[in-house]
Amino acid sequence: MVLSFILIQNRQGKTRLAKWYAPYSDEEKVKLKGEIHRLVAPRDQKHQSNFVEFRGSSKIVYRRYAGLFFCACVDANDNELAYLEAIHFFVEVLDQFFGNVCELDLVFNFYKVSGEKSKRHRGQGQEEGVWGHGVISADKGQVYAILDEVFLAGEIEETSKQVVLTRLEHLDKLE
Structure with missing residues (x-):
């Protein structure tokens, strides 16, 4: 199971996060971003699956949270459900780590402002669940971490939320 790339895009097609695990030129990356958006944005969430054939030898596995599309390009022979769950797991970790997370967390390079869960949090935030419209922002480096x-390297590395959060807490202490 190997990923080619992960993209997070909003409904307007702006890429909020991109991670490339296969070598692509800058022109190809721009082309892929547009192609992926045109492929997943118009799909009917209620009547169509979260898997789309892509360029013959690949599939796009995607999931929409509020106004964001989380897309992963996988081999055609890979297990789509494993990647769909991995996308959901990633969103759950983001939501737990940042308190509650929104598109702005992927846009701005500010440190988060949320509840009193740890010393990373300053001030008060709003509890609105996964991908709500809270008032927090995060450092993009944290999102990539x-x-x-x-x-890792195009493979699903960790499936335990507690292990990931513990590692992130240790990284946070190093800063």
């Missing part, structure tokens, strides 16, 4: 704890 979380992604790297879940997916």
Whole structure:
């Protein structure tokens, strides 16, 4: 099971996070981002699956949370359900780590402002669940660190939320 890339895009097609596990030129990356958005954005969430054939030898596994599409490009022979669950796991870890997370967390490079869960949090935030519209923002480096704890070199690395959160807490203490 190997990923080619992971993209997080909003409904307008703006890429909020991109992680490439296969070598692509800059032109190819731009082309892929547009192609993926045109492929998943118009799909009917209620009547179509979260898996789309892509360029013959690959599949796009995606899941929509609020206004964001989390997309992973996998081999056609890979287990789609494993990647669908891995995407959901990644979102759950983001939500737990940041208190509650929204699109702004992927856009701005501010440190989060949320409840009183740890010394990382400053001030008060809102509890709105997965991908709500809270007032927090995070450092993009933290988002990529979380992604790297879940997916490493295109493979699913860790499936235990507690293990990932413990590693992230240790990384946070080092900073």
